[in-house]
Amino acid sequence: KAGVTQTPRYLIKTRGQQVTLSCSPISGHRSVSWYQQTPGQGLQFLFEYFSETQRNKGNFPGRFSGRQFSNSRSEMNVSTLELGDSALYLCASTLGATNEKLFFGSGTQLSVL
Amino acid sequence: DAKTTQPTSMDCAEGRAANLPCNHSTISGNEYVYWYRQIHSQGPQYIIHGLKNNETNEMASLIITEDRKSSTLILPHATLRDTAVYYCIVRAPSSIHGSSNTGKLIFGQGTTLQVKP
Numbered sequence: 215k216a217g218v219t220q221t222p223r224y225l226i227k228t229r230g231q232q233v234t235l236s237c238s239p240i241s242g243h244r245s246v247s248w249y250q251q252t253p254g255q256g257l258q259f260l261f262e263y264f265s266e267t268q269r270n271k272g273n274f275p276g277r278f279s280g281r282q283f284s285n286s287r288s289e290m291n292v293s294t295l296e297l298g299d300s301a302l303y304l305c306a307s308t309l310g311a312t313n314e315k316l317f318f319g320s321g322t323q324l325s326v327l
Numbered sequence: 328d329a330k331t332t333q334p335t336s337m338d339c340a341e342g343r344a345a346n347l348p349c350n351h352s353t354i355s356g357n358e359y360v361y362w363y364r365q366i367h368s369q370g371p372q373y374i375i376h377g378l379k380n381n382e383t384n385e386m387a388s389l390i391i392t393e394d395r396k397s398s399t400l401i402l403p404h405a406t407l408r409d410t411a412v413y414y415c416i417v418r419a420p421s422s423i424h425g426s427s428n429t430g431k432l433i434f435g436q437g438t439t440l441q442v443k444p
Contacts, residue, residue: 218370247430256437257371257414262430270431304370310429315361318370 216240218307218319226325232293235322239286239307246288247316248280251302260303263288264310292324300326329435330354330417336439339409345402347438349415352396358419360391361432362400364411371414371434374400405442412437 219238227233239246248260259272263282280290286307292299302323306316332350339345351360361376375382375389377398382389388401402409414437 245430257432257434259431259433264429272431306370306430308430314429315373315376316363316371316430316432318372320368320370 218305218317220303220305220319220322222322223320224323224325226327227295228327229295229297231295232291233295233324234289234291235303235305235324237288237290237305237307237319239288239305240317243307243309243317244286245308245310245314246282246286247306247308248288248290249304249306250274251304251321252300257304260290295326297326300324329433331415331435333413333415333435333438335436336441338441338443339402339405341407341442341444342404345405345409345440345442347400347402347413347415347440348397349400350397351415351417354395354417355419358417360389360395360398361416361418362387362389363414363416363432363434364409365414365437366408366411374413405440407442407444410440410442412439 221236245264247262249257251257261280262270266282277293282288302321304318304321306318308314308316359376359378362374363371365371375384375387377389391398414434416432
């Protein structure tokens with residue numbers, strides 16, 4: 215069974231640009247969550263999608279958005295990139311049931327210059 | 328904010344048991360204790376979780392004190408590949424219908440475990 219797949223693995227952008235990251239969950243998983251990891255703030259929850267609906271959101275500005283498709287694949291978008299958006303962005307999937315463990319991808323390393 | 332407190336770092340000799348402590352003195356009666364680890368440049372990996380009974384799986388054992396205010400993750404025979412950051416997370420149960428926190432984990436700073444030859 216394939217794991218959580220995130221593309222691209224590495225990305226370099228400049229300030230002011232926008233970026234879209236992709237996440238393919240484990241087959242059959244309906245919940246996809248996104249996290250940002252930086253050396254200073256650690257791992258922080260961005261948002262979660264379940265059956266194409268956002269059902270939880272972390273404390274991030276509106277420049278961070280996401281969506282989920284009918285096949286459970288998810289994308290997150292960051293607009294008007296800032297230097298501080300440089301981070302490892304991780305996606306996790308789960309069935310969405312009670313106390314399910316999360317399965318994480320290897321992440322997308324975003325560098326904003 | 329994270330509801331757990333862990334030591335910043337620990338060392339362990341290869342082949343010996345690694346015992347990683349976690350304090351969660353404000354844990355609620357229905358909250359579970361989860362452990363994840365993150366090996367460098369990879370996403371976090373689930374290890375084990377429990378409510379109040381001790382748990383064991385192929386990766387580790389979880390010992391939760393009777394008052395549930397602390398727990399210990401035990402890696403019985405640590406190897407060099409167990410070098411990682413270990414996160415202890417307290418999490419309320421969720422339900423499949425209308426739940427808003429199934430995919431949300433609140434990570435603290437974790438414990439960096441260095442397994443040495």
